[in-house]
Amino acid sequence: MQRRDFLKIAGLAAAGNRLLAQQPQSFLAPVSSEDVAKTDFTLEIAPVTVELAPNRIVSTVGYNGISPGPRLRMKEGVPVTVNVINKTDVPEYVHFHGLLIPSDVDGSEEEGTPEVPPHGSRRYQFTPTPAGTRWYHTHTMSMDDLHRGSFTGMFGFLIVEGANDPGRYDQEHYLALRDWEPYFTNQAMDNDDLDSTGPQPEKPAVLDTRQPGLEVMADIFSINDKALGAGTPIRVKPGERVMFHFLNASAIEIRHIALPGHKFNVTGLDGNPVPTPAAMDVLMLGPGERIDAWVEMNQPGVWILGAPEDPVREGGLGIVIEYANRRGAPQWMPPTKPSWDYTVFGKVPSQPAPTERLDMVFEKVPRGAGKFNSFTVNGKSYPHEQEFVLKQGTRYRLTFHNRTDDAHPLHVHRHQLEIAEIYGKATSGVIKDTVVVPTYGRASVDFTADQPGLTLFHCHIQQHMDYGFKALLRYA
Ligand SMILES: [Cu+2]
Numbered sequence: 001m002q003r004r005d006f007l008k009i010a011g012l013a014a015a016g017n018r019l020l021a022q023q024p025q026s027f028l029a030p031v032s033s034e035d036v037a038k039t040d041f042t043l044e045i046a047p048v049t050v051e052l053a054p055n056r057i058v059s060t061v062g063y064n065g066i067s068p069g070p071r072l073r074m075k076e077g078v079p080v081t082v083n084v085i086n087k088t089d090v091p092e093y094v095h096f097h098g099l100l101i102p103s104d105v106d107g108s109e110e111e112g113t114p115e116v117p118p119h120g121s122r123r124y125q126f127t128p129t130p131a132g133t134r135w136y137h138t139h140t141m142s143m144d145d146l147h148r149g150s151f152t153g154m155f156g157f158l159i160v161e162g163a164n165d166p167g168r169y170d171q172e173h174y175l176a177l178r179d180w181e182p183y184f185t186n187q188a189m190d191n192d193d194l195d196s197t198g199p200q201p202e203k204p205a206v207l208d209t210r211q212p213g214l215e216v217m218a219d220i221f222s223i224n225d226k227a228l229g230a231g232t233p234i235r236v237k238p239g240e241r242v243m244f245h246f247l248n249a250s251a252i253e254i255r256h257i258a259l260p261g262h263k264f265n266v267t268g269l270d271g272n273p274v275p276t277p278a279a280m281d282v283l284m285l286g287p288g289e290r291i292d293a294w295v296e297m298n299q300p301g302v303w304i305l306g307a308p309e310d311p312v313r314e315g316g317l318g319i320v321i322e323y324a325n326r327r328g329a330p331q332w333m334p335p336t337k338p339s340w341d342y343t344v345f346g347k348v349p350s351q352p353a354p355t356e357r358l359d360m361v362f363e364k365v366p367r368g369a370g371k372f373n374s375f376t377v378n379g380k381s382y383p384h385e386q387e388f389v390l391k392q393g394t395r396y397r398l399t400f401h402n403r404t405d406d407a408h409p410l411h412v413h414r415h416q417l418e419i420a421e422i423y424g425k426a427t428s429g430v431i432k433d434t435v436v437v438p439t440y441g442r443a444s445v446d447f448t449a450d451q452p453g454l455t456l457f458h459c460h461i462q463q464h465m466d467y468g469f470k471a472l473l474r475y476a
Contacts, residue, residue, distance in 0.1 A: 039080045041072055043094060043136075045116070046087040048153055050180070052222050052316060053230035058180045060153040061088060067153025068176050068224055068249070072136065074128040076162045082124040084116045090148070091115035091140070094124065095413075096158060097288060098134035098271055098433045101126040103453035106414055108139045110472055111454040130416075131162025132271025133245045133290045135176075141466050142251075144372070146182045146216065150251035150287075150462045157247060160271075169294055170240040176247045177255045177285065177307075177317060179218035184371075186214055199424040200440035202403045210366040213373040216252050216463050219315050221307070227316030228306055229330075236297040237324045243294045248285035251462035254407060254436060256308050256340075257283045259321060260333035261299035266345060268292030272416070274345035275429035282308060284340035286409030286436035288460035297323065304332045342419050342435070346427030353420065354395040354446055358388060360457070362469065364404040375404070375459070375469035388457075388473040390449035399444040402437045408469070409436045409460040410443075414453070417445035434460055449475065 048062035063069030074080050086092045093115060095107035103111040105124045116122040128134075136158045142149035157174050221227065236242055244264070248255050257264075263279040270290050283291050306318020313332070320330045361378050368374030378387060390396070397420060400410055411434040419430040422443040437443045458470035 038073075039078060041070075041080065041082045042085065043069065043082060044085045044087060045092050045154065050153055050222075050225050052180065052220065052225065052227040056220065056227065056230075058220075060147070060180070062153035063156060066225070067155070068178075069136070069154070069156030071156060071174060072158045074158065074160050076129050076131040076160050077127060079125065079127045083121060084124065085121045086116040086118060089118045091117055092154075093139040094136055094154075095139035096124075096126070096128075096134065096136050097411075098132065098290075099126070099158075099160070100129050100414055100416070100451055102451075103414070103455070106456075107136075108413060108456045110456045110470070111413065128158075128160045130272070131160045131164075132268065133247070133292055134158040134160055134271055135247055135249070135290065137249065142462050143466050144184075146184070149466075150249075151182050151216075155249045157245070168241075169243040171234070171236065172243040172245070173234060174245045174247070175223050175319065176249045177257070178222050178224075178249050179252055179317075180220045180222065182216045182218045182252060184214040185217045186212070198438050198441060200438075201424070201442045202401045203440035204403060207405075208364070208366060212364075213367040213369070214371050215373075218252060219311070221312055221315045221317035223306075223317060223319045226319070228304065228313065228318035229320065230316075231319060233302075233320035233322035233330075234305075235322050235324065238297060238300050240297045241294050242297060243292065246283060246285060246291045246293070248287050248289050250287045252287070254284060254286045254409070255312075255317070256338050257285070257305065258308050258335040259295060259305040260303055260331060260335070261301070262295050262297070262303070264291075264293035264295055266291060266293045269342070269345060269430060270432040270434060272431040275347040276345050278344050280340075280344075281335045282338040282340070284338060284436070286407070286434060286460065288409050288411050288434040289432075289436070297321075300326055302326050302328055302330045304330045306332070308335055308338065341425075342422055342430050342432075343425045343427040346419065346430045349420070349426050349428040351428070354397045356391075356394050356396045358396050358398045359401065360398065360471065361401040362404055362408065362459075364406070369467045372463065372467055374467040375464055377469070377471045381468040382470050382472075384471045388471055390455075390473055390475050392449055392452060392475055395446060395448045397444050397446050399442065400435075400437045402439065402441050402443075405439055407436050407438050407441070408464065409434050411458055411460045412447065412473075413456045414451045415447045415449075415455060417447050420444040420446050
């Protein structure tokens with residue numbers, strides 16, 4: 001099916017409120033939402049259909065009959081039980097992304113979390129911390145099966161409520177960016193052009209010109225479970241402050257988001273408050289990242305909040321923002337060229353750099369795994385036995401050396417990373433669990449080894465992780 005046909009199906013080509021009106025579902029209140037703070041949760045893993053648009057219904061695996069799964073709302077410091085029932089034929093793992101919890105409940109095979117057996121169940125019990133916008137998702141390998149792992153619909157928001165009132169907003173929306181029906185191709189589209197202007201200290205003198213392997217792509221996109229034009233618009237009034245919690249739940253690509261005529265006031269990255277909130281025209285999120293940003297609604301009209309890249313937005317990655325008493329086709333205007341920079345939200349470093357250092361050098365081996373590329377960490381493929389051994393209580397500076405021709409969203413489980421240096425700039429106070437390191441770029445993050453147990457590091461692009469882009473950190 002051509003993209004143009006899909007647009008007709010999604011109703012965007014007609015761009016009519018007539019079609020929008022046919023979709024009564026609300027983004028705010030999915031039928032089986034568990035968006036109520038409580039302590040006992042059940043996640044049932046089973047096949048689901050997702051109606052992205054009236055004539056585009058995908059078949060995948062989800063939680064509790066929907067995708068995204070229910071929004072889990074927990075209270076910081078109050079123990080919870082999550083019962084996971086696996087109604088599929090394969091073992092599963094549910095990873096709680098961004099939480100500081102023990103290895104045996106973190107939800108990764110590499111860390112030793114027990115599997116949720118096929119047609120079986122497992123109970124995860126932990127005390128959620130820290131407060132903020134977290135998420136949960138499957139942590140199985142996909143390898144060459146694009147119906148497994150994070151290519152499926154197994155993901156959802158997990159909100160840890162803190163003691164502090166996060167602020168008063170007229171509306172609050174949770175928007176997960178997704179792609180569907182992935183396929184392998186040798187002509188992958190590169191959306192990472194944003195980082196082409198930054199310093200490239202890790203660029204090799206001689207580039208590897210071997211033919212690269214197959215990569216994963218998708219042409220069908222959504223925000224939550226609806227393609228642009230197929231869901232209910234977010235209805236606003238002039239002067240309202242609307243809080244958006246964005247999550248890039250893609251297994252594949254870095255995403256950008258813009259809303260013509262409006263600015264995103266970024267207050268949190270990966271759920272953690274930033275030292276210097278700032279207003280941005282365009283947001284960037286690597287797979288796994290979250291952004292909390294509020295928008296003052298001061299440009300009455302009917303707008304598309306969506307991806308600046310035309311094929312991505314027209315393929316469904318967007319949602320309509322409709323002001324009261326405004327009608328007509330939703331408008332889009334291209335934003336200025338994206339220039340995302342984590343250090344904008346940081347502050348001047350005031351602490352000396354940790355003296356304990358860890359270095360990770362990443363390289364890509366074109367077709368190192370048959371049809372696919374493989375990746376090495378410090379010249380070795382996974383597993384890594386001895387090189388990353390942490391001393392309890394020690395603060396480390398971990399430097400990522402990206403010697404590949406792609407940007408990578410790098411994630412460390414069970415720990416919080418403070419960005420110390422990126423794009424050749426020093427910063428502090430930006431606390432993350434996933435950091436996009438640009439093409440041939442270098443980034444340093446500081447973290448304290450205060451979570452004993454096995455700790456997984458990996459690229460959050462599923463195919464990269466599956467083919468070697470991961471390492472296990474252990475405590476001495
Ligand atoms: Cu990667």
